[in-house]
Amino acid sequence: MDRILFCSFSLALCLIWVSPKIAGVSCSSIADQEKDRIFSLPGQPPNVGFSQYSGYVTVDHLAGRALFYWLAEAPTHRASTSPLVLWLNGGPGCSSVAYGASEELGPFRIHPDGATLFLNPYAWNSAANLLFLESPAGVGFSYSNTSSDLHNSGDQRTGHYVPQLSQIVYRRNKGIQNPIINFKGFMVGNAVTDDFHDYVGTFEYWWTHGLISDSTYHKLRTTCDFQLSMHPSDECEKILDVADSEQGNIDPYSIYTRPCNDTSSLRRNLRGHFVSS
Ligand SMILES: *[C@@H]1O[C@H](CO)[C@@H](O)[C@H](O)[C@H]1NC(C)=O
């Protein structure tokens, strides 16, 4: 359970704009695309007006490493001119399909019956092609046939790999006219970057959204800013507890909606990676 809650912390995404000329793919890739087409998911509403694809992409033959993706395109008439958004949930260990796609910005939400889907009115694929990728291998449906592979890649976090991936694309695009990946930018939400910035960002969020008092905010900034998140001092712990109680019974991940009936464990975890138990 804790692991599941923990997952909510580091959702992140990387925003990419693909130039239309990437459509100049070979015939065999078009055939591969067709093999990955989703005609309809179980329990899906009919005539949704956008295309979906899903499948595995082998990224390392030697290791037998394959990543699972789900592409929900923008509405059919403008899919080819819409930007592409690559979405990566963080964690470590969080599934982009289970979180980003199914609970947040994906095309569908799941009815309480667990068997049928309805269209998500806030789906981002109304504006962009959405590529959900399960990453790294071992997360969600992505896998590796080499056990050491899982060991090596299991501790990445989107607070690091989204900026790093963006940097690689940016650097390789430098000096190239009409690069294949016409990169526009990236966003990171609730990421694990480093203790200092993560604390500052969390405290500022609480304060600027009216969740904690001015004085608690100032105490947090003076007491906790330079602390190690895994081992905060007793004084920092105390003021974190005050912040907790000032926030009251809210869903810290969705402060404008009604909380679930029991959010106590959720709130305990809002300190994010600071408290992982
Ligand atoms: C992993 O192993 C299974 C079973 O041998 C095989 O079917 C699959 O193709 C392998 N995956 C990759 C990416 O090599």
Ligand SMILES: *[C@@H]1O[C@H](CO)[C@@H](O)[C@H](O)[C@H]1NC(C)=O
């Ligand atoms: C949540 O609490 C309300 C009010 O106490 C109750 O009516 C409702 O059944 C509860 N929901 C769940 C899912 O436990």
